[in-house]
Amino acid sequence: MPTLEDVKGYAERATGLRRPGKGKASDLARLRKPHTVRSKDDGLVPNHPRWPLLIYRGAVDLDEGHDPAAVIEDLFEANGWGDTWRDGIYDYVHYHSRIHEVLGVARGKGRVRFGGKKGRIFTLKAGDIVVLPAGTGHQCLSADNDFLVVGAYPPAGTYDECTTVEDRPRALKTIPKVPVPRKDPVYGSGGPALKLWKKAK
Template sequence: MPILEDVKEYVQRATGAGRPGKKHAPDLARSRKPHTVRFKDDGLVPNHPRWPLVIYRSAVDLGKGRDPAAVMEDLLEANGWGDTWRDGIYDYMHYHSRIHEVLGIARGKGRLRFGGVKGRIFTLKAGDVAVLPAGTGHQCLSAEEDFLVVGAYPPVGTYDECTEVEDRPKALKTIPRVPAPRKDPVYGRQGQLLKLWKKPK
């Protein structure tokens, strides 16, 4: 599926077919209250010491006549979250220690565990968006065959992937240093994320 989606994305970006465009994509964001969850360090996955996982349910109108992945990409990119990718989510627990991540569900439904083995399981479906602060453990437990996620990252930070206990010492230092994003990936400067992820005074 990733190769097919890569081809589709290339053609869509070249032609504009199926894409709302970054100018109009923010109009497809539905006003939703954030669901927040904080996770403790579980011994393997540090999670974030201050900021919660944020889930927006049915936050994006994927509509008809547009490619849902393209809608997600244009919306996230319009709000400054880039390096987008289309794929599933790894079936093993992992986290990023030097960057935040957003996961927009473009198609299907999946059961995801956040926060490590002692974390919580959520079922996310098309139109849902999860925003993970650096350090948040995540993995896919099961998913429908057509499950497709669009992931993206804020402009500040460096992608890494941590899976082992040996990653912890460095991660514990880098996670709190990752700066808060300037925009909510779904709602831009008006989004609740900016209030939920405040810098320490």
């Protein structure tokens, strides 16, 4: 059953109300140097063998004229990252072995652990964007009641959700094969994600 946020998103797409549109969404991105985080394989979560997770703090100008979730959706889609969704982050450790993911905080704040049970905890708030290379463990530990995240994926790759030790053998083979995306989900073809990940090949 669709959530209230899903219904809002459908209505905004149908009417264009409170959406900047893909053409103007890039104007709302603020240039930020990424905070890079590397995590080792912890026995359950492989994490990525070469590429760091990237955190862009306050990377999106969420003005009052637009729905913040719509701004983030339009920005991601303008850069070729699609299949967007609006929700929170699962409260259990999981990762994707066949696709990268981007998470943009539209509202509220939450404490999220990246890298698995032994990973690092970050407080994310509205305007923050996190780019997760395939294999990166993530889990929401706590969040405000209004915590809202927009997620998206690059066109290359297939969505999967890994949570168990049984997922590991296949994941260890597929994670390194997921290609560098064509565009950074926030900054496009010249963005830091591409430069940092290509350099670490």
